Amino acid sequence: MNPANYLYLAALLFTIGASGVLLRRNAIVLFMCVELMLNASNLALVTFSRMHGNLDGQILAFFTMVVAAAEVVVGLAIIVSIFRTRHSASVDDSNLMKL
Amino acid sequence: MSYLLSATCAVPAAGAVLTAALPAGTSEARRRTTKTVALAVSVLTLGLAAAIAVAFEPGGARYQLTESHSWIRSFGISFSLGADGIGTALVLLTAVLVPLVMLAGWHDADPAAPEGSFESKRRTQAFFALILAVEAMVLVSFLATDVFVFYVFFEAMLIPMYFLIGGFGDRAGGPDADRQRSYAAVKFLLYNLLGGLVMLAAVIGLYVVAGDQGQATFSLTALTDAISSGKLVIDPNAQRALFLGFFFAFAVKAPMWPLHTWLPNAMGESTAGTAVLITAVVDKVGTFAMLRFCLGLFPDASKTFAPVIMVLALIGIVYGALVAIGQKDIKRLVAYASISHFGFIILGVFAMTSQGQSGATLYMVNHGISTAAWMLVAGFLISRRGSRLIADYGGVQKVAPVLAGTFLIGGLATLSLPGMAPFVSEFLVLVGTFSRYPAIGIVATFGIVLAALYALLLYQRTMTGPVKAGVEGVRDLKVRELAVVAPLVALTLLLGVYPKPLTDLVNPAVNDTLSQVHRTDPAPAHPVAATNGGEQK
Amino acid sequence: MIPVHALAAANGSGPSIPAPHIEYGQLSPMLVVFGAALLGVLVEAFLPRRLRATAQLGVSLLGLGGAFAAVVVLAAQGHGTTRAGLLAMGAVAIDGPALFLQGVILLTAVLAVLTYAEGRLEPRINGHRVDAFAAQAAAVPGGEQERDATREGLRTTEIYPLTLFAVGGMLLFPAANDLLTMFVALEVLSLPLYLMCALARRRRLISQEAAVKYFLLGAFASAFFLFGTALVYGYAGSLQLGEIADVVSGVSQVTPALAVTTQNDALLLIGLAMLAVGLLFKVGAVPFHSWTPDVYQGAPTPVTGFMAAATKTAAFGALLRLFYVAFPGIRWDWRPVMWGVAILTMVVGAVLAITQQDVKRLLAYSSVAHAGFILTGLIATDRRGVAAVLFYLLAYSFVTLGAFAVVTLVRDSKGEATHLSNWAGLGRRSPLLAAVFALFLLAFAGIPLTSGFTGKFAVFQAAAEGGATPLVIVGVLSSAVAAFFYIRVIVLMFFSDPQPSGPAVAVPSPLTATAIGVGVLVTLGLGLLPQYFLDLASKAALFTR
């Protein structure tokens, strides 16, 4: 299969993720969309790794997964604490500071 | 290497720190200590300035007593000082005026508010320390022979000046005096900062342009030497842009029409002493720098722009005088009169004749002295009556004849009465202008009529006529105030009758400047016979 | 680059894996900081509560101090200049810029940690001194649990290890020599910061809001960075900056795969742009700046100070390395774009700051404008530009830290009084403090004889020499606009009457006083006698690859 297709898929996933960040209100969903973007990058990395015949991309993909996990930990902690305060996971409710 | 120049600058700087560090407190004794220390420092500075004048040989090199200390090597900057005739004259002016300003403002920083309010306990210390800080920075500006050093102090002096304007008023304003004063201070700072920042771009540009040709230095002497010897050739367009960058800053500081509108606010809202510092000392850095930096570094661009600048200066002369005539506020009137005078100075600088430039330099000194006298007496008057409005005065001469008399002398000096110092300089400027630009010279001469109008109208309205209600209680000048005015009046008369020491000091530097711009005086059409000309020295 | 055949070869030779060569000595600053962070975690776990605060402070200061000492030693040994090199198989570069910025970050962190430990500002609770951080971060604001925690005088001492982790990431960030390391460093420095933002004792709602905003946007930006990494990797077939540079400028050997991918410049350019997005987000450049005011305002002020100073330093370090090491070959592509970003950043930052009413937001916008000024130095694309940026970051860090430290001192009953109207007349009540803050503001405004001026002069000069005269002019003009709001604050402090019920200025402990004092000294020192540090920056201004 033409490796370009994987790249197209990666780009598509990335765009979907980014759109999700822009469109969804729920903080958790929003964060999942970011994860999607990271995974799109992973896909691209693995594809390129394959194309170039070296492992750098794949290694980075593993790192990405670890980082994503760490992000989840931190992110969920923050989101949960704000949910407990506000009883809402909508990011649009966090709007005290502006202008 | 002599350390006289840096000592002269360092003494007031150290004095400022010392004064600021004196113990705080609002007791009379504490305040007097502060004032005495500050005054002593400024007198010491005067002594050092006098030493410079004595050590300076008018016939010698352009820059004397030079010293150079490595400062920021990375940018080719050294802390270089050097006195030339023009700088020395202005150093003397500054050193003379500062003690007088302090003496005049002896009580300006006394607590204004009743005990227990939020008035700072360091008010007095701050006031005198700021004055000394301004003095130090002004002195460095007059003596700097490094473009960067000049720039730094040119710009840095804004800050103490800003606090002087914003923090200490003359207590004669209306109900929103505080707001007006902080507006004035901000306006002063922003205007000048904008000018300074534009100049910063030009300073950097100059360094880059010079660096491209292997002259990566900020040393004024090195740059001017390279320019006059042709080692450094700045492309005309670049030269014009750089000139405008420098000139803009100086024109704001000077201030030249139409960049002058900060001055009336600043002088109107601050204390009389501060107003004198602004117009007589700080603003002189602007006109001084035109002479030293604009002409020295960008001779061709200076010549290109000279006619435009002359016209703006001319507008300033007439405009300033007319607006002065229409003023209702004494201090603003003096401010507009100064704007008119700055027009003359700029005219003299850019006429590029030896009379014009000598006149402009003398003008800086003389305007400093005469306006100081005028403004300080006005300040004494305002402090007594508590109002700046001309309409609140009338018949003061009846109750305070000496005050009225000195005020008249200040006014007469301002209108350049022959026999007083400003006449010498004004006439030189006019002659110098006329010999190259006759039309501009003639219109500028019209300024002397307008000057008579605003000066005498002010005198007539405030001092003569029946005694107005509220003026009866005005006391005549006290000894301290006389001690302020007397030297100024004496200098005005002395330099009017015998300006030779000053002209001798200034002439060589002026000739050097003229040779930098490759200008010679226009020759008379039909010179008088050689026997008469031969006597000229 | 770890080629596949190398691993295969290792397999062939036997069960032992050749250990990668790690230069522990040269990595010691980071190792010390991470070690201290882990120690901090242990302290948190095992030490009784009453000892924790002191112990954490000690551990942090020792760790940071030790790391700084290591940096100094490394620099003295010439690792910044002659012995600069790539370490850990090319993952990390220890060279002049890296060491210089690590030094700056460590010093800033020391001062920041001092302000964390400040215990005299908040009123004592049941005899317990408390600091600026939440009693119990997990407790619901205003809830029963929080009240209990507060009554018991609890303190979030986790802030210290978190900070140390962040510092570790920051140390690595400007030293990262491949995109993988850079990404990891980015996350390591970011994740603790997200948490730290949420830890304010007062106004916990906005603190949490700041955290969530920072987190979501930070993660979003990281995603861009990562995708950019993927694209650049796709183009160059390598993550190491030096090798990318070789491919970009066409000096490396062309493998068949490279022959295909380098056909497609879009990969490179889009990748570069997305990498830049990730980093520009961190430095707060327009249009990626929108998090700055909210986060700066909401985060606990000591954290804001740390974040504003150190994050910016680290991120600019990474940005410099990225552009100067990996992409000098296509500078004609990215320079114009960065021009635009710089101009936009300077102008928008300055203009938006004018109408701000909150001192922390004001400083946030000011930091945006400063990011723009620093970018002009970056655009110079020569050694002088690097030196200028390094110097500017040094100057800026201390001013920023000092300024935020001053902000912590102006308080009323509800905590810090950050609304500008509360600052009216401060100069009459506490002239010294107001004078110090004024000094910082003047340094921000770039008034001569302060460090801000020297820095600004350096970057503008570098930019002008690099041919970016219009940038200098825009910079100068936006400096004038920026001056307006700094001066506005000074006017408010000195020339306005104090409000009768206005805030009081708390008397700080020596900890905060030290932080402020050092800030003042550095501000004046770099303004009056900058030569030594300019030399240092200029010596350090060469990237190794």
Added chain:
Amino acid sequence: MNSLIPLLVAAPLAGAALLLLGGRALDRLGHWIATALAALSFALGLALFADMLGRDAEHRAVTEQLYSWIPVDGFRADVAFQLDQLSITFVLLITGVGTLIHLYSVGYMAHDERRRRFFAYLNLFLAAMLVLVLADNYLLLYVGWEGVGLASFLLIGFWQHKPSAATAAKKAFVVNRVGDMGLSIAIMLMFVEFGSFAFQPVFATAGDASEGKLTAIGLMLLLAACGKSAQVPLQSWLGDAMEGPTPVSALIHAATMVTAGVYLIVRSGAIFNLAPDAQTAVVVVGAVTLLFGAVVGCAKDDIKKALAGSTMSQIGYMIMAAGLGPIGYAFAIMHLVTHGFFKAGMFLGAGSVMHGMNDEVNMRHYGGLRTYMPVTFATFGLGYLAIIGFPGLSGFFSKDKIIEAAFAKGGTEGWILGLCALLGAAITAFYMTRVMVLTFFGEKRWQPDADGNEPHPHESPKSMTVPMVVLAFGSVFAGGLFIYGNSFLHWLEPVTGHAEGDSPLSAWTVTGLATVCMLAGAALAWQMYGRNPVPVKAPVGSLLTRAARRDLLQDDFNHAVLVRPGSALAATLVWFDSRGLDGLVNGLAAAIGGISGRLRRIQTGYVRTYALSMFGGTLVLVASTLLMRSV
């Protein structure tokens, strides 16, 4: 001997300084010190005069170089005095009349609490006036020129508590400044043309310059002369200047300062001789003013203002004579000197009358004073006879010579000028007779003053009458002395040169005509005021009378053409400065603030908006990076 010249100036200058700085300690003696110093100066003048007489005509002019004043490259201004026949004439007039008026003022100002200051100003005036006439270059002359202006300002406004006095003082100074502008420009022109503005070199080289340049210089000098000597169009200040104490009017605004314009033109003869167009302008100004002043003098009821009109008119004669060139210079000066005597005498007489009449100045409130103030009447009467040109008295000779010279100008011009001068003589006789009759003859029309005090006219004290008597002697005999053997003409000839004109009328015809005119004018006045009762309140009068009372609408003209537009301009500029220029600056600041306020709104506080801006920013960044490559 020459070293005494600076002392001439120094003596009164020292007096001024001493009196101003000396404070109250000198209140009791100050006036005598001032008078003594004035007398000393006069004595020095006499000594120098005697010394000069002892030398040949060619060697009489001497120069005393004091020091280099403004040494700038290519520019040389010295403080140097030149004493020649012309200047010694002035020196003697100034110090002589000046001393007398000092003496007079001792009595006149006896009750003024600021007498010391008055004498200081008088001394200051003497010093400045002496600098003016002794200067050897135009710039130093300028110092004296404005110095007398200053003294005039101080003395007109001496009673500063009166707003009218203060206004008049300022007006005098400002109007004079317009003239001074002319002098400045003239000096600048000379400098550009000759590289010098000292008398000797400029006059020696004047011939090299083009006539256009010389005309320009001449016109500028004329402008200066118009200001100082109250000639049309800068005449308006003189009438108001009568607000000053009467001795001031006598000394400054009759005898000396106002004649400085004549001095300037005569001194600059070398330039004017080469610039006929400028000369024409001078005679036109002189002729117009002599009629103008005379007409104004006819309508005034204020004795001092009537005399001021007369002064203006008489100086018009002198200016006209000076404009005639070498045929008139000497006569201009001669009339100047005789006028100095009789006009000063009459002013002192007027002062004496006012002194006796509770400071009343309205002649309609006088009448029949001759018996109450016999000395005043006699001296004033002699002055009167002198000014109207009664045969044998000094005015007769000097004025006659000017009329002759006017006719001698030749051609139509000569006729016009001559007839003007004759007409002027007739009007002079008319208004002076009117003054004489209203004051000293007829019935008493005395009115109580504002406080209700009835006047008790009495003769003035000796200190006042003695100077009047001395001046009356001068009024009677000076003319004859000067004309005897054309001594004055020969005396001045080395300085001014002399030429005989080509008169269409014989000298005797002119004398006859002048006498007839004089008699006609006097008779008309007698008819109108002597034979008919004089109304205490001035009748409305004809249009011309009303206009003349308002100084022929000069102030109305100046007000409409200069003052009102000027203040409107100033007000407009004040508005423009605060609203226009400053508005622009504040507007710019407000605009940036406005932009900031708008731009703030993109900071909505919503995370998703921020994300959107980042996303958009990324797209732009990517797009522009790609675009850069394709460009």
